[in-house]
Amino acid sequence: MTTRIGVIADTHGLLRHQAKHILQGCQLIIHAGDIDSPSVLGELERIAPTIAVRGNMDWASWANRLKVTERIQVGIWSILALHNIGDLPSLGDEVDIVIFGHSHKFLHENRNGILFLNPGSAGPRRFELPISMAILTLGEEATIEQILLESKP
Numbered sequence: 001m002t003t004r005i006g007v008i009a010d011t012h013g014l015l016r017h018q019a020k021h022i023l024q025g026c027q028l029i030i031h032a033g034d035i036d037s038p039s040v041l042g043e044l045e046r047i048a049p050t051i052a053v054r055g056n057m058d059w060a061s062w063a064n065r066l067k068v069t070e071r072i073q074v075g076i077w078s079i080l081a082l083h084n085i086g087d088l089p090s091l092g093d094e095v096d097i098v099i100f101g102h103s104h105k106f107l108h109e110n111r112n113g114i115l116f117l118n119p120g121s122a123g124p125r126r127f128e129l130p131i132s133m134a135i136l137t138l139g140e141e142a143t144i145e146q147i148l149l150e151s152k153p
Helices: 017-023 038-047 061-065
Strands: 003-008 028-031 050-052 069-074 077-082 097-099 106-111 114-119 132-138 142-148
Touching: 003 017, 003 114, 017 038, 017 132, 028 038, 028 069, 038 050, 050 069, 106 132, 106 142, 114 132, 114 142
Parallel strands: 003 028, 028 050, 077 097, 097 114
Antiparallel strands: 003 132, 069 077, 106 114, 132 142
């Protein structure tokens, strides 16, 4: 059995129509912080169960319920989600995937057997960086699809 996970970060108060459409087929959504608005979380939660971590821009009272890191178990996969990779705790052997945001730059790489994924920023365009998110599919293998979003909201 496979699980399709929408991975999104750095929405900064903007949940694009295209992102909502892509997330419709997901069983789980992970938001890697800098949400900036409780309405974004509400919209995500109406699409699929959502786990979110607090980013450096998430300081209003609504964000108090968010943790800085979340550990998530999906089948055989152990995931650690956080906003800033600079705050990464020591991992040990219990983490297969690290999901993070903050830099607004998509990254997908294997480091010492651990998959690191930054979906990029799905919010307002920053500099000339692409607007992106990712779909993580977990089964016996982990596959990642980078999705480039249109610049219109």
